[in-house]
Structures are given as C-alpha cells and as structure tokens.
Amino acid sequence: MFDLAIMWDWGAFAVRWLHVITAIAWIGASFYFIALDLGLRKAAGMPEGAYGEEWEVHGGGFYHTTKYLVAPDRLPEHLTWHKWQSYSTWLSGAALLAIVYWAGAELFLIDPEKADFTVWQAVLLSAAFIAGGWIGYDLLCRSRLAARPTLVMLILFAGIVVVSWTLNQVFTGRAALLHLGAMTATIMTANVFFIIMPNQRIVVGDLKAGRTPDAKYGRIAKLRSTHNNYLTLPVLFLMLSNHYPLAFATQYAWIIAALVFLTGVTIRHYFNTLHATGSGPVWTWGATVFLFVLMAWLSTAGGFDGDYDALEARAMSPEATRLAAAPGFATVADTVRGRCSMCHAREPVWPGMHWAPNGVHLETDQDIAEHARQVYYQSGVSHAMPPANRTGITPRERAAIRAWYRDEAILAAND
Numbered sequence: 001m002f003d004l005a006i007m008w009d010w011g012a013f014a015v016r017w018l019h020v021i022t023a024i025a026w027i028g029a030s031f032y033f034i035a036l037d038l039g040l041r042k043a044a045g046m047p048e049g050a051y052g053e054e055w056e057v058h059g060g061g062f063y064h065t066t067k068y069l070v071a072p073d074r075l076p077e078h079l080t081w082h083k084w085q086s087y088s089t090w091l092s093g094a095a096l097l098a099i100v101y102w103a104g105a106e107l108f109l110i111d112p113e114k115a116d117f118t119v120w121q122a123v124l125l126s127a128a129f130i131a132g133g134w135i136g137y138d139l140l141c142r143s144r145l146a147a148r149p150t151l152v153m154l155i156l157f158a159g160i161v162v163v164s165w166t167l168n169q170v171f172t173g174r175a176a177l178l179h180l181g182a183m184t185a186t187i188m189t190a191n192v193f194f195i196i197m198p199n200q201r202i203v204v205g206d207l208k209a210g211r212t213p214d215a216k217y218g219r220i221a222k223l224r225s226t227h228n229n230y231l232t233l234p235v236l237f238l239m240l241s242n243h244y245p246l247a248f249a250t251q252y253a254w255i256i257a258a259l260v261f262l263t264g265v266t267i268r269h270y271f272n273t274l275h276a277t278g279s280g281p282v283w284t285w286g287a288t289v290f291l292f293v294l295m296a297w298l299s300t301a302g303g304f305d306g307d308y309d310a311l312e313a314r315a316m317s318p319e320a321t322r323l324a325a326a327p328g329f330a331t332v333a334d335t336v337r338g339r340c341s342m343c344h345a346r347e348p349v350w351p352g353m354h355w356a357p358n359g360v361h362l363e364t365d366q367d368i369a370e371h372a373r374q375v376y377y378q379s380g381v382s383h384a385m386p387p388a389n390r391t392g393i394t395p396r397e398r399a400a401i402r403a404w405y406r407d408e409a410i411l412a413a414n415d
Contacts, residue, residue, distance in 0.1 A: 022089040
C-alpha cells in the first residue's frame with residue numbers, strides 16, 4: 001500500500017535535511033568572515049586603500065587575504081557574492097514551516113487551551129508575526145536611535161521578551177519557540193536581501209562607473225552583519241528546541257527563549273574578542289553557565305494543575321472525532337494508556353522525567369485521537385516508541401494501531 005501520509009513525512013524530512021545543509025553553509029561562511037574581519041592586521045606594503053590582511057593555512061596550502069574598507073581601485077574580473085547561503089536557508093526553512101506547522105496546524109500550531117483559532121486564522125497570525133518582526137526591527141535600525149547601538153540592542157531584547165511571551169499565549173509551546181526563531185532568522189535573511197546586498201551593489205556600480213564609493217554603505221552593511229552574527233546561536237537553539245520539551249513545554253518557556261538570546265551574546269562576545277585580540281574574556285563563560293543553569297531550573301518550575309475533566313470536555317477536531325469513533329479505537333486507547341502514558345502525561349510518572357517527550361500527552365481519549373498520526377508512525381509503522389520497547393508493547397498491539405489508523409484513513413478517503 002502506497003501511504004501518502006508517510007511520503008509527506010519523508011518530504012518534510014528531505015526539506016529539513018536541505019535546511020540543515022544550507023544553514024551549515026550560511027552559518028559557516030558568516031562565522032568565518034567575522035573571524036577573518038576581526039583578525040585582520042595592518043602590514044607594510046599593502047595596496048592603497050587596503051584596511052588589513054590575514055595569513056592562514058588550511059588543507060596543505062597558505063591563503064593571503066586582504067580587506068578593503070571601502071573598495072579597491074578597480075573591480076576584479078572574478079567576484080564571489082555570498083548571498084545564496086542565506087537565501088536558500090530561509091527558503092527551505094519557510095517551506096519546512098509550511099509543511100509542518102501550517103499544513104499540520106491543528107496538531108502543531110493551534111493550542112485550543114490558549115486560543116481556539118481556525119487553521120486559516122492561525123496561519124495568518126503565524127505569517128504576521130514573522131513579517132512583523134522584520135518590519136519592527138528595520139524601522140528601529142533606520143530611526144535616530146541607530147546612532148546608539150547599545151540602546152538599539154536593549155530595545156531589541158525588550159521586543160524579543162514581549163514577542164516570546166505573546167507567542168506563548170496563542171500557539172503551542174513548540175510552535176511559539178519555533179516562530180521566535182523563524183522571526184529572528186527572517187530578520188537575518190532580510191538584512192542580507194534588503195540591506196547588505198543592495199549596499200554592496202551600489203559600491204560595485206560606483207567602481208564600474210569610475211566613481212569613488214561612499215564608505216557609509218559599507219558601514220551600514222557591516223552593522224547589519226554584526227547583528228546577524230549575534231543572532232545566529234539563539235536561532236539555532238530555537239530551531240532545535242522542538243525536540244526538547246524541557247525547553248518548549250514548560251510554564252516559563254517564554255523566559256527560557258528570551259534568556260537564550262543573552263547566552264548568544266555572551267558566547268559570541270567571547271569568540272569575537274578572541275579573534276580580535278587573541279584572548280577572550282573569561283567572565284563570559286561564567287555568565288553563559290549561569291544563564292544555562294537558570295534556564296534548566298525554570299524548565300522544571302511549576303507543573304500541570306489543571307482540570308482533567310475539562311481536558312476530556314474539550315471539542316475535538318473533525319479528524320480526531322472520526323478517529324475516536326473508528327472501529328478498534330478502544331483497543332488502541334487502552335494500549336496507548338498502558339504502554340505510553342507513564343511518560344506522555346501532564347505529570348509523567350517515569351523516574352527522572354519531568355515533562356512529556358515532545359510535549360505530546362496521551363492520557364485522554366482526545367489526546368490519543370488528536371495525536372493519532374504520531375502514534376501510528378512511532379508505534380505502528382515503526383518501533384521508535386516506546387524507546388527500546390521498555391513497556392513491552394507487543395507485535396499484535398502494533399498491528400492493531402496500524403489497522404485502526406489505516407482503515408479510518410481509507411474510509412475518510414472514500415467519503
């Protein structure tokens with residue numbers, strides 16, 4: 001049987017793979033050029049207009065790099081533009097967001113306990129947050145405050161805290177952190193597309209026309225590039241956070257997300273200073289460890305104190321309603337509660353586990369019906385769950401899960 005749902009997941013896997021590959025290329029290039037820029041040194045005999053040079057050895061060869069603060073006196077015949085790493089990372093990330101969080105909005109984006117959106121409302125709000133982040137950031141960088149970079153960074157951090165809290169009020173925990181990362185990544189790519197590249201094209205155009213380029217275009221591009229450098233590590237954390245419920249499925253997830261940006265600053269400050277001076281400030285490691293321990297403590301503070309009867313009374317989606325009424329559901333629900341709910345609970349009883357893996361709860365009939373697709377993939381089609389089959393789910397029980405989900409899918413397709 002050709003399972004379109006499984007092929008859809010494999011398509012998402014392929015896009016995720018592409019996204020990781022392009023992100024490695026972009027982040028690697030970004031970190032390299034920041035380190036190169038900070039390691040430049042003045043030297044005798046440099047060409048006119050050169051700002052500094054760097055000698056490096058790698059792969060059995062020596063490299064001699066010279067930087068011009070504005071531009072060389074002539075445009076070289078071969079000029080490499082570093083832009084597609086950024087563009088391809090954003091495009092693949094946007095595609096992945098649409099595949100996972102928009103197409104799967106009822107499962108991964110919408111949390112009826114917070115805000116009972118329709119799918120189209122949730123998708124529009126998702127897009128609005130991502131676009132609005134860039135608009136607000138760009139307006140701030142173009143304002144009079146731009147001359148005071150420290151104040152700009154403080155205002156940006158305050159904005160991040162507000163957005164993080166707001167996202168956690170309207171979306172699922174994993175979607176909230178993911179969207180904060182997507183918004184930040186959009187700012188970074190938009191910096192490249194709308195600011196850095198256009199300014200570089202102006203400089204190139206002036207060179208071709210025989211004019212002396214204005215140094216301000218390089219300064220503007222450099223400022224946005226520096227912002228990107230400090231935002232990179234928080235974006236990586238937020239993109240990975242959907243695999244760690246201790247980060248996204250906790251009462252203070254919005255504070256954890258905000259603190260991640262501070263750790264990004266302390267880590268990058270250490271390495272940027274190290275590249276510039278040869279010695280990084282040791283205090284940054286203490287600050288980073290403190291922030292990380294604080295995040296870990298926040299992740300275990302609080303717990304579920306809600307009404308389980310109210311959970312059962314929630315309205316189910318049409319798909320979940322069909323699955324709960326399908327033949328074999330009662331058997332599957334008993335299996336899932338017996339084999340999975342000790343971990344996938346609002347208050348897990350498995351030793352050492354504080355939060356349900358991936359924030360997936362499988363305690364009530366509604367929980368199981370709403371997560372039917374995941375149960376099918378993880379415990380029916382594959383043997384991913386339970387881990388190492390620690391709870392002893394049998395082949396017969398896995399077959400019952402497959403039969404229940406597939407039979408309902410066939411019936412739904414024929415309706």
